[in-house]
Amino acid sequence: MLLGLLTALLGATLVAAPAPAAPTGPAARPAVLARQVVFDLENTNATSVLCLPDNQSYEVRGRLVGPRKALDGHSGPIRVNVLVHDLGAGAWFWQLPGHRSYDYARQLARHGETSLVLDRLGYGASRLANGDATCLGAQADMLHQVVQHLKSGRYVYADPSHGTTPAAASVVTHGHAVGAAIAQVEAGTFDDVEGLVLMSWTDRGATSLATRTAARQSAACAGSADYAPLAATGAAYRSLMFASATTEIQKAAARLRSEDPCGDVTSLSPLLLASSLAAGRVDAPVLLLYGARDALHRPAARAQQADSYRTEVTSRTFARAGSALPLERSAADVRGAVLRWLR
Secondary structure, eight states: OHHHHHHHHHHHHHHHSOOOOOOOGGGGSOOEEEEEEEEEEEOOOOSSSOOOOOOOEEEEEEEEEEEHHHHTTOSSSEEEEEEEOOTTOOGGGTBOTTOGGGBHHHHHHTTTOEEEEEOOTTBTTBOOSOTTSOOHHHHHHHHHHHHHHHHHTOOEESSGGGOOOOOEEEEEEEEETHHHHHHHHHHHHHOOOSEEEEESOOSSOBOHHHHHHHHHHHHHHTTTOSEEESSSSHHHHHHHHOSSOOHHHHHHHHHHOOEEEHHHHHTHHHHHHHHHHHHTTOOSOEEEEEETTOSSBOTHHHHHHHHTOSSOEEEEEETTOOSOGGGSTTHHHHHHHHHHHHO
16 A cells, blocks of 8 residues: 555656756757858840840859758748849858858857858859950849749759758848849749848839949940949948947948959949839738838838838838948847848
8 A cells, every 4th residue: 555655646747847947048059050052044034124135144152141941941931031142242141151140140040040152153152254244134043043942942052062952932022222123123023932131122212322323333344444342441331331430340341342253233224214113013912121210211202102012011211320231230139130030
């Protein structure tokens, strides 16, 4: 009898013992990886942007950044956020080296998101010998090809030992400035993405500073050059992009600024027209993000831009930010707005 009583008490104790608490805080964050990826793309233009690329095949490179399980293909269906940079930039814009708190892709990954950080053709790791060989219509076309390759899994890790790349169940494009226009043209032309995050972009709201900057760059391309800088000096680049970022961040970005393929530069005007027309054809939900102190777009144009879509539009303006939203002091608030919208 005594043995039976002890056994019963022990069993009750085991049943009543509380389960271990689920991890919270930093320990609950997923392990984040970044892996180099390669896409085989055709430098073609099937959009309404009037420009002529060379119609050749190229490797376009980027980094897939996300939770380890997603990159290993063990997390089930995933969403991939494709990050499309502006003129004068590159993949570094979304992952500023040495500044993890301003690493847009990695910070999204800490919340379970997977992102593709691209170097568009002619930039960074996606080198192009002749800057006249591509154009912004082709950039939108190649973005469409990237979306299709992501959904089918037809791309590869640069290091084959990482195995098979994951296929995306859905794709959301995030574009900054001219990168936003590229994403908008792609979505309006091909209707194959599930959402658009458009930063610091209006189709008809360029300031006089933006117009003068584009004119100077076009003049440089009118000569013998096939690449031209968006801003000739670091100080000029900083004045275009920033309003509140720390001096350290501004200088780091200015050092990394790139020259632009002249094919992109000379097709900016046709892109503006095509982007304006594409807005009314976008079916996916749109998130518009602006800096109140953006030197390149007029404040009045923000509402006009929101009114140009027929789909669901969410808009947010950050009071002290300039154009480079992921690198300004409000970067965490920008990411928070994006994450809330994605969910």
